[in-house]
Amino acid sequence: xxxxxxxxxxxxxxxxxxxxxxxxxxxxTEAIDRALDAFDYERALGDLLGRAAPSFSGFxxxxxxxxxxxxxxx
Amino acid sequence: xxxxxxxxxxxxxxxxGGWEARLSxxxxxxxxxxSVALQELWAGAQTDEHAAVFRELAEVHRRAQRLHVPPAAxxxxxxxxxxxLRGSAQVGGARLRRLRNDALLAATAHxxxxxxxxxxxxxxxxxxxxxPVRVRVA
Numbered sequence: 001x002x003x004x005x006x007x008x009x010x011x012x013x014x015x016x017x018x019x020x021x022x023x024x025x026x027x028x029t030e031a032i033d034r035a036l037d038a039f040d041y042e043r044a045l046g047d048l049l050g051r052a053a054p055s056f057s058g059f060x061x062x063x064x065x066x067x068x069x070x071x072x073x074x
Numbered sequence: 075x076x077x078x079x080x081x082x083x084x085x086x087x088x089x090x091g092g093w094e095a096r097l098s099x100x101x102x103x104x105x106x107x108x109s110v111a112l113q114e115l116w117a118g119a120q121t122d123e124h125a126a127v128f129r130e131l132a133e134v135h136r137r138a139q140r141l142h143v144p145p146a147a148x149x150x151x152x153x154x155x156x157x158x159l160r161g162s163a164q165v166g167g168a169r170l171r172r173l174r175n176d177a178l179l180a181a182t183a184h185x186x187x188x189x190x191x192x193x194x195x196x197x198x199x200x201x202x203x204x205x206p207v208r209v210r211v212a
Contacts, residue, residue, distance in 0.1 A: 038103040041138040045105070046092065048134060052127045053091030061118035062083035065176065065194045 077104045078142070078183045080176075081114040081191035082210045088127065096212060106188065107135040109143045110179045144182040151181035151205070157205045165200070173197055180207045 020031040060066070077097075079087075084107075087093045093102060112132055119125050135141035144152075155177045159165040165173070176197045183190045184207045192198060193212040202209065 037138060041134070041140065042099065042102050044134045044138070045131075046094070046102075048127065049087050049093060050091050052088045052123075055121065055123035055127065056085070057090040057120060057185055059085055059089055059124070061081055061085065061114045063117045063175070064085065064114040065172070065197055066082060 075101075075103045076106050076186055076188035077101060077110065077191050077210075078106055078108050078179065078186070078188045079212070080190060081180065082193045083191050084111055084115060084131075085118075086193065086212065105129065106140040106142055106186075108179055108182055109141065110175050110182065112141075114175060133148065141184060142186065144178055145185065148178060148181040148185055149178045151184070152177040155181065155205050157200055159200065161201060163200065173201070177201055177205075180205055183207050 016028050016031060019035060020028055023031055023034050024032050025034060076142060087096075093105075097105070112128065115131070116128055119128060132141060152174070156170055156173065159173065159177075160170055180190060180201045182188075184205055189208045189210050190198060191210050191212050195209060195211055198207070198209045201207065
């Protein structure tokens with residue numbers, strides 16, 4: 001977790017209230033934090049998947065099910 | 075809304091380098107990793123690069139509080155599902171063993187009110203006969 005700092009933001013108050021209600025959180029800070037978490041996760045995983053691709057061509061797990069259409073005919 | 079991708083979905087995302095073409099931004103923010111899928115991914119690790127990616131995959135999800143380990147209730151529920159499949163659906167031993175992880179993933183998703191995302195619906199369709207878990211095709 002990063003260092004917490006106080007920020008002054010120009011923000012749409014009604015939009016923030018709507019997001020707070022949608023997320024069901026107690027504070028506006030928590031609403032912003034949850035929204036930032038979601039996008040930070042999306043960024044982190046997208047970045048990892050993009051970097052991983054060259055190593056995963058032909059990758060298979062011996063214990064995972066495969067889509068039926070990808071199985072070879074007998 | 076939460077989405078628990080099956081292992082075959084993670085493999086497709088890893089091999090293609092992305093998930094943008096398959097999920098909306100809202101759906102991407104709903105994705106969670108289960109230790110069931112992580113175990114199956116690790117079973118296929120053959121190189122240092124694979125291992126590094128799986129370590130980072132686990133860390134990204136742990137940090138975001140999106141790494142789900144099946145609780146005791148999910149293990150019990152999945153056992154009940156397998157018992158029903160054996161008794162009422164006449165599913166035999168080899169297939170029952172193959173269904174263990176899918177049943178555990180389904181039970182974990184059910185307890186979290188999450189959708190399963192998979193490219194192999196056949197086994198989950200069978201599980202849905204006894205467990206009302208939501209399954210989406212990747």
